[in-house]
Amino acid sequence: MSDTAVKSPAAAPPTPPAKRDRTRLVKALLWIGLLVVLLAIPLYLDAAWLKAGQYMMIGGVGAIGLTLLVGQAGQLSLAHAFFLLAGATGYTVLSGPTDDERVFGLGLDPALSLAGAVVIAALLGLAFAPVSGRLRGIYLGVASLSLVFLGLYLGQSAETLTGGTSTGRTPEPFSLFGFPFTNEGPEIELMGVPIRQAERLWYLFLLLTVLAFVVARAAVSSRIGRSWRAVRDNEAAASVMGVNVTRAKAGAFAVSSAYAGLAGAMTVLWFDILKPDESEFGTYGINISIAFLAMVIIGGLGSVPGALVGALIVNGLPQVLSLYSADLGWFSGTGDGALTPILVSSFVYGAAIILVVLFEPGGLAAIGRRITPSKKPHLPEEQGK
Amino acid sequence: MKRMYPAVALAAVLVLSACSTKAGDSGSSGADGSGVKAGKGVTASEITLGVMTDKTGVFKNLGLGITQGNELWAKDFNAAGGACGRQVKLETVDHGYKADTAKTLYPQIEPKVLGFVQLLGSPVVAALKQNIASDKTVAAPASWSSELLDNPYVMIVGTTYDLEIIDGLSYFQEQGLVKDGDTIGHVYIDGEYGKNGLRGSQFYAEKHNLTVKEVKITSTDNDLTNIVTGLKGDGVKAIVLTTTPAQTGSALAANKALGLNVPVLGNNPVFDPVLLKSPAANALDKLTIVASSVPFSADLPKAKDVAAKYKAAYKETPNGGIPYGYAVGEVWGAVLKKACENKDLTRDGIAAALKQTTSASTEDLVAALDFSKAGTPATRQVYAATPDASAEGGVRYVKPLFEAPEAKEYVAPHQK
Numbered sequence: 052m053s054d055t056a057v058k059s060p061a062a063a064p065p066t067p068p069a070k071r072d073r074t075r076l077v078k079a080l081l082w083i084g085l086l087v088v089l090l091a092i093p094l095y096l097d098a099a100w101l102k103a104g105q106y107m108m109i110g111g112v113g114a115i116g117l118t119l120l121v122g123q124a125g126q127l128s129l130a131h132a133f134f135l136l137a138g139a140t141g142y143t144v145l146s147g148p149t150d151d152e153r154v155f156g157l158g159l160d161p162a163l164s165l166a167g168a169v170v171i172a173a174l175l176g177l178a179f180a181p182v183s184g185r186l187r188g189i190y191l192g193v194a195s196l197s198l199v200f201l202g203l204y205l206g207q208s209a210e211t212l213t214g215g216t217s218t219g220r221t222p223e224p225f226s227l228f229g230f231p232f233t234n235e236g237p238e239i240e241l242m243g244v245p246i247r248q249a250e251r252l253w254y255l256f257l258l259l260t261v262l263a264f265v266v267a268r269a270a271v272s273s274r275i276g277r278s279w280r281a282v283r284d285n286e287a288a289a290s291v292m293g294v295n296v297t298r299a300k301a302g303a304f305a306v307s308s309a310y311a312g313l314a315g316a317m318t319v320l321w322f323d324i325l326k327p328d329e330s331e332f333g334t335y336g337i338n339i340s341i342a343f344l345a346m347v348i349i350g351g352l353g354s355v356p357g358a359l360v361g362a363l364i365v366n367g368l369p370q371v372l373s374l375y376s377a378d379l380g381w382f383s384g385t386g387d388g389a390l391t392p393i394l395v396s397s398f399v400y401g402a403a404i405i406l407v408v409l410f411e412p413g414g415l416a417a418i419g420r421r422i423t424p425s426k427k428p429h430l431p432e433e434q435g436k
Numbered sequence: 437m438k439r440m441y442p443a444v445a446l447a448a449v450l451v452l453s454a455c456s457t458k459a460g461d462s463g464s465s466g467a468d469g470s471g472v473k474a475g476k477g478v479t480a481s482e483i484t485l486g487v488m489t490d491k492t493g494v495f496k497n498l499g500l501g502i503t504q505g506n507e508l509w510a511k512d513f514n515a516a517g518g519a520c521g522r523q524v525k526l527e528t529v530d531h532g533y534k535a536d537t538a539k540t541l542y543p544q545i546e547p548k549v550l551g552f553v554q555l556l557g558s559p560v561v562a563a564l565k566q567n568i569a570s571d572k573t574v575a576a577p578a579s580w581s582s583e584l585l586d587n588p589y590v591m592i593v594g595t596t597y598d599l600e601i602i603d604g605l606s607y608f609q610e611q612g613l614v615k616d617g618d619t620i621g622h623v624y625i626d627g628e629y630g631k632n633g634l635r636g637s638q639f640y641a642e643k644h645n646l647t648v649k650e651v652k653i654t655s656t657d658n659d660l661t662n663i664v665t666g667l668k669g670d671g672v673k674a675i676v677l678t679t680t681p682a683q684t685g686s687a688l689a690a691n692k693a694l695g696l697n698v699p700v701l702g703n704n705p706v707f708d709p710v711l712l713k714s715p716a717a718n719a720l721d722k723l724t725i726v727a728s729s730v731p732f733s734a735d736l737p738k739a740k741d742v743a744a745k746y747k748a749a750y751k752e753t754p755n756g757g758i759p760y761g762y763a764v765g766e767v768w769g770a771v772l773k774k775a776c777e778n779k780d781l782t783r784d785g786i787a788a789a790l791k792q793t794t795s796a797s798t799e800d801l802v803a804a805l806d807f808s809k810a811g812t813p814a815t816r817q818v819y820a821a822t823p824d825a826s827a828e829g830g831v832r833y834v835k836p837l838f839e840a841p842e843a844k845e846y847v848a849p850h851q852k
Binding site: 097098099101106203207215217221234249326329373378 | 491492493529530531536537540541543544545559562563565566567570581625626627628631654655656
């Protein structure tokens with residue numbers, strides 16, 4: 052399922068062409084099968100499960116961005132939540148109504164605003180280049196953390212943009228060429244299932260996730276990805292090979308921020324509200340930055356499909372457990388010491404991180420690589436940088 | 437290419453078999469034998485009300501108390517015959533004070549319920565605002581910000597934070613604790629709760645030419661010593677708090693330790709009986725609390741009745757959430773009975789009945805409520821109380837239900 056590795060012909064073991072073709076075909080079929088299942092899901096599952104799935108996709112898009120930065124380019128960032136907020140605010144402001152006296156809006160088309168939010172987040176990431184280009188490892192991590200606090204402050208004080216912590220502001224619902232992704236507009240039925248807001252948003256999010264995935268895979272296997280990995284492994288050597296180290300680092304940070312920006316815009320569409328945090332733990336707080344880091348560690352640093360699986364676990368588990376427990380009456384205890392879905396899921400994902408770091412530092416992606424027929428080489432030293 | 441066929445076949449099967457489980461979701465809204473229209477959450481024998489509460493997050497004590505209050509009410513209401521010959525059933529989910537979890541749980545619980553007897557937490561209420569409006573589900577939030585009143589389906593039981601502070605400051609002035617032209621400090625959490633309280637201070641200050649030193653904090657700042665030191669430098673004559681109980685303790689301890697010793701006003705959420713056992717216990721005498729729902733051990737017949745029933749049914753340490761949860765149930769009961777009279781138990785019927793509810797009595801668990809004017813708080817009356825370790829529940833009344841003249845003049849943000 053995973054072949055994020057560089058296609059370096061020299062390193063690939065000699066495989067008979069016929070077998071390689073077959074492997075590739077099986078893989079392609081698996082991907083197509085997965086896509087078909089994902090396309091069919093809204094016809095089967097109820098709105099609550101779709102909502103949970105959408106939340107996992109938000110995590111997936113953000114995690115892909117972070118895995119490119121941390122795993123491929125070797126830069127630690129704890130600022131992901133800040134760019135999430137930037138994208139969320141960007142979308143809401145660009146698409147917001149122009150005649151609201153309380154908040155500022157530009158009244159642009161929602162699809163254009165979504166693209167604009169991604170660009171804004173990327174530019175902000177680029178603006179951080181003087182810092183991200185000079186620092187590395189834990190130093191960069193701590194420096195980037197300051198952005199989360201900056202976001203907290205700006206979210207609270209820039210009330211005309213964010214709506215303020217008191218009430219927040221309502222984002223414009225998404226629409227594409229006049230087709231609304233809400234319960235309004237043309238009534239559509241597919242196989243007897245009405246396609247309403249939950250189903251429409253599912254397809255939108257699926258499209259965005261697939262786009263994010265394809266672009267990331269392309270970046271990883273292209274010249275850009277090679278330059279990132281060269282910088283990650285040895286800056287001096289990369290520089291000798293003709294890679295502009297500063298530019299590669301800044302570029303990786305901007306791309307990662309763009310992904311976070313898209314995830315942020317998806318977040319406001321999912322929540323139906325943009326509401327800046329009241330404390331450092333919130334929708335755009337430290338806890339979210341750490342959750343994204345957990346996703347890429349569990350998934351296997353640098354692996355794009357791994358990031359998606361990580362998001363499935365970290366963003367999905369609390370949601371799925373809550374839904375199941377509401378259905379089946381699990382964990383119905385109350386008060387101090389009660390075992391509840393929220394608590395159970397934080398234990399599980401904490402344990403997952405520890406187990407991964409101890410026993411499979413390559414993350415779930417490494418396990419995936421072992422059990423799939425692929426004979427591709429592992430990424431050189433892809434973890435622990 | 438032959439190998440593609442199985443996949444294509446699989447896809448076809450998947451797509452074709454899709455016309456299944458989800459299809460045919462229609463809200464049954466016919467009238468029953470006695471001519472009562474019923475919609476979502478209502479069957480021939482039951483009315484289901486939703487509870488979205490916090491059993492695991494920062495407000496788990498309050499959430500548990502309110503939920504138990506709701507349950508006590510449902511038991512009493514059913515024993516008295518229910519509404520339209522139907523028994524009330526509660527459907528409870530735990531969101532752990534996390535808006536994202538609440539957002540996912542909502543579509544699961546929404547089709548099963550007529551409305552919500554509890555929706556705890558301002559982040560949760562904010563995230564579900566659009567859903568409540570588009571699904572027309574009447575919901576009672578355990579959050580008292582007047583900013584929520586732009587949503588006609590929100591039923592706030594009690595007065596709002598801004599009015600609590602206005603009434604409280606008026607009480608301070610009546611007691612001679614502040615006078616026109618004074619400087620006061622207001623420490624608030626930057627968020628729905630704190631900011632709404634600040635609106636009250638600002639309004640009162642304008643009327644009485646007070647200078648308000650505003651201090652913004654986050655809900656995780658737990659040491660307010662520096663802030664109180666700053667207020668001392670400003671020469672404040674009183675401090676207003678819209679903070680968490682832990683922050684209240686810190687502010688009061690600093691108020692005493694620094695020798696500032698000014699009276700402190702706080703509204704409903706600032707006090708928790710555990711403060712009486714904290715290091716700040718001997719500094720609490722400067723605190724006055726204003727609230728529209730009574731403490732657990734209030735000296736009122738109905739409160740005593742609820743307290744006795746609570747002690748018989750539950751083991752946990754009681755808090756102010758229990759009488760409040762019971763009172764919300766009583767208001768829901770009044771609305772259900774009104775809807776019954778109208779022979780309309782659909783969501784539209786409930787919303788209409790809420791508007792007709794001009795006098796919901798909870799036998800003084802909460803001041804009398806009037807929901808007929810959209811955007812206007814249902815009451816402007818509060819109690820004033822002071823912490824007292826010797827009183828059961830830790831709070832003693834210093835003034836029964838009252839409404840300040842300034843509170844009458846105050847225009848809430850969404851008041852028409």
